[in-house]
Amino acid sequence: MYKIIANADALKHFQKETRHTLSLWENTHAVESIKEMVEQTDIYYGADRDIFADMGGYLIIFYGDSAETEYHGFLKHYYIEKDLYEFEDTYQNGQEKVVIQLYICSNDYALAVVTVQ
Numbered sequence: 822m823y824k825i826i827a828n829a830d831a832l833k834h835f836q837k838e839t840r841h842t843l844s845l846w847e848n849t850h851a852v853e854s855i856k857e858m859v860e861q862t863d864i865y866y867g868a869d870r871d872i873f874a875d876m877g878g879y880l881i882i883f884y885g886d887s888a889e890t891e892y893h894g895f896l897k898h899y900y901i902e903k904d905l906y907e908f909e910d911t912y913q914n915g916q917e918k919v920v921i922q923l924y925i926c927s928n929d930y931a932l933a934v935v936t937v938q
Contacts, residue, residue, distance in 0.1 A: 822885040823892075828868040832859050835882070843884060844917055845937045851912035851919035855880065858921075858933050876929035884937040892936060899926050907931075 826832045832855065840846050859880055866877025883892045896903055906922040917937065924932045 823881055823883045823895075825872070826855075826859055826880040826882060827870075827872045828863050829856070829859050830868065832856065832880075843937070844914075845882070845884065845919060845935075848912050848914035848917065848919050851910075851914070851921065851935075854910060854912070854921060855882075855933075855935060858923075878926065878931040878933070880933040880935065882935045882937070889936075892934060895932070895934070896924070899924070899932060901926065901932075906934075 824835050826835060836846060836852075846852060862877050862879070866875065870877055872879040881895060883889075893903065901924050905924070907925050908923050910921045912919040912921075920936045920938065922934045922936075924934065926932055
């Protein structure tokens, strides 16, 4: 499964929806990094931008059994190779690992990918 996060409000809504079912929210460091990325995009490109037509990009959270397949589909859509991310941060919380990768799609468009493993 996945959730596209267009802005800080969408992240808050998703967190509220899944706070009891998605263990991602227990990983404080990963969540703070995600919030910071979304807030920065809102500041520089606008919180109410059209994420598919305007500049800035978006963050997408992949979780559950089908996460890997869906993840590759999104990268393929943007003609991006899996290993060509700009940076990667890994946050371990017990047995769970949260990986955040930033892919630069163009000079004004980026895709931040969060995988919960």
